[in-house]
Amino acid sequence: MLLLFVAAALALQDAEVEEQPGPAEQQAQSEQTEDATGATPWQAQIYSGKPAWTREDMESGRDGWDLAHKCGGSLIAEGWVLTAAHCINAARIENGHRIRLGADYIDNDEGVTYRIDRMVRHADWNQKQHAYDVALVHFVADEETNDSKSGPVEGIPLYEGPPLGAGVAVYATGWGQLDETKGSGFEAELTSVDLQTVDCSTYEQYQNVPDYQLCASGRTPGDDADTCTGDSGGPLVLEGDVPKLVGIVNWGVGCYRPNSAGVYLRIDNANFRDWVARAMVSDPSVSELR
Numbered sequence: 001m002l003l004l005f006v007a008a009a010l011a012l013q014d015a016e017v018e019e020q021p022g023p024a025e026q027q028a029q030s031e032q033t034e035d036a037t038g039a040t041p042w043q044a045q046i047y048s049g050k051p052a053w054t055r056e057d058m059e060s061g062r063d064g065w066d067l068a069h070k071c072g073g074s075l076i077a078e079g080w081v082l083t084a085a086h087c088i089n090a091a092r093i094e095n096g097h098r099i100r101l102g103a104d105y106i107d108n109d110e111g112v113t114y115r116i117d118r119m120v121r122h123a124d125w126n127q128k129q130h131a132y133d134v135a136l137v138h139f140v141a142d143e144e145t146n147d148s149k150s151g152p153v154e155g156i157p158l159y160e161g162p163p164l165g166a167g168v169a170v171y172a173t174g175w176g177q178l179d180e181t182k183g184s185g186f187e188a189e190l191t192s193v194d195l196q197t198v199d200c201s202t203y204e205q206y207q208n209v210p211d212y213q214l215c216a217s218g219r220t221p222g223d224d225a226d227t228c229t230g231d232s233g234g235p236l237v238l239e240g241d242v243p244k245l246v247g248i249v250n251w252g253v254g255c256y257r258p259n260s261a262g263v264y265l266r267i268d269n270a271n272f273r274d275w276v277a278r279a280m281v282s283d284p285s286v287s288e289l290r
């Protein structure tokens, strides 16, 4: 993985830097608490391809790439990115949201981008309850698709074993906020964070988390490693010779709080593998599947 990242960085060294239009310069980042170990070749970004700035956006002082970023995702098959349901809807498809693959930085036109032509969202998704927060996004090449500035792109296999118990080493990647403050801004460079699975029931705030979700925290006591807004939809990966996708970044009570955890949708032999398989072979008219 590290080797792949180095190769990607080298391949991208000569890339032309094309600034995306934005209201202002990025604010200086004050917190950089996580390791930035770089690209994983299955990491996807969902972003607004034709951003329409609101007054609030204009006044936010944030860059265009930052305002355009929506979510992470994982390439799991040709043309399919697995993400969170709250990351995609019909309006976003209609107004030109795109998938980016093969990027480490999202502020300099890296990677290769595709038009989203379809989604299959879980029919029981409930935003308020963070329930069944899973969707597949289908993408196609169009006139903007150009892989000359792309790093390696490779799908990740879904984890096929039994549901993970507590104490398993996993990691998450994304361009999400490094601070829980709403609107604090996304990260231009992909960040990777080392986590371990924990028992949700040991956290007061996660007593009602359903069995199809898992909790993950930092690996050492007091370690505030976590995911946050903007990481949603992205991968939770089980380490190994062949990394496996074992979860999707879903939600949490705040971010980076001491002795807390984030909540992930489980992918394993009892959770959602069958749903994913059925979604990918469903009729193209289907946009919701139970």
Ligand code: 4AZ
Residues within 6 Å of the ligand: 226, 227, 228, 229, 230, 231, 232, 249, 250, 251, 252, 253, 254, 255, 256, 261, 262, 263
């Ligand atoms: C979010 O808002 C979010 N700390 C994602 C992950 C976590 C919290 C919030 C976990 O998308």
